[in-house]
Amino acid sequence: MNEVLKLHYDVDGENFTSAGDASVNVKKKLRQMGFSPDVIRRVSIAMYEGEINMVIHACGGEVDVFIYPEEIDIILADKGPGIADVELAMKEGYSTAPDNIRSLGFGAGMGLPNMKRYSDEMKIESKVGAGTKITMKVKVAGE
Numbered sequence: 001m002n003e004v005l006k007l008h009y010d011v012d013g014e015n016f017t018s019a020g021d022a023s024v025n026v027k028k029k030l031r032q033m034g035f036s037p038d039v040i041r042r043v044s045i046a047m048y049e050g051e052i053n054m055v056i057h058a059c060g061g062e063v064d065v066f067i068y069p070e071e072i073d074i075i076l077a078d079k080g081p082g083i084a085d086v087e088l089a090m091k092e093g094y095s096t097a098p099d100n101i102r103s104l105g106f107g108a109g110m111g112l113p114n115m116k117r118y119s120d121e122m123k124i125e126s127k128v129g130a131g132t133k134i135t136m137k138v139k140v141a142g143e
Contacts, residue, residue, distance in 0.1 A: 004066050005029075006064065006065070006066055006067075007025070007026060007029065007065040008062065008065075009021070009022035009063045011051050011054045011055065011060045011061050011062065012055070012060050013054060013058060013059030013060025015055070016106075020052070021051075022051055022065075023047035023051060024044075026043060026065050027043070027044045030043060030072070033067070035140065039072070042118040042138050043072050043074065046074060046114070046119045046138065047063065047074055049110070049111040049114045049115045049118075050063070050074070050076040050111070051063065051076075052106060053076075054076065054080070056097050056101050056106055056107060058081070059078075061076060061077055062077050062078075063075070070140055071120075071137050071139045071140055074134075076132075076133070077131065077133045077134075078131045078132055079130070080131050080132060081129065082128040082131055083124065083126040083128075083132055084128050086126060091113070092109060092110060094109045097109075115134065118138070119136035119137060119138050120138055121137040122134065122136045123136075
């Protein structure tokens with residue numbers, strides 16, 4: 001594959017049932033393209049955590065995935081409330097999810113830490129009242 005493959009998804013912020021659909025679709029695409037199970041797992045987990053965060057905190061958003069031979073870039077963008085303290089939000093277990101979301105099994109404060117853990121690079125750009133953009137890269141070593 002010499003060309004970049006771009007995939008775009010809208011994340012419905014009103015629907016927990018469809019949260020994760022984009023990561024499932026990307027997982028299938030990467031499998032069809034012959035990427036290693038490790039790369040597929042890392043991309044799927046990082047994307048899923050991002051999608052769930054968009055549903056919980058930002059009323060949805062957009063995901064763009066760029067598949068290159070040497071890396072997979074994931075860009076998650078929303079127009080939600082933004083992250084007031086990114087450093088605090090990156091701490092495992094820290095969560096601003098309301099109790100009704102926690103009762104569904106979400107909001108344990110592992111979303112951003114897991115996104116960082118399963119990507120090789122992660123950049124967070126956030127402005128309170130304007131939204132958040134997270135860019136992640138998963139390197140494809142020795143594929």
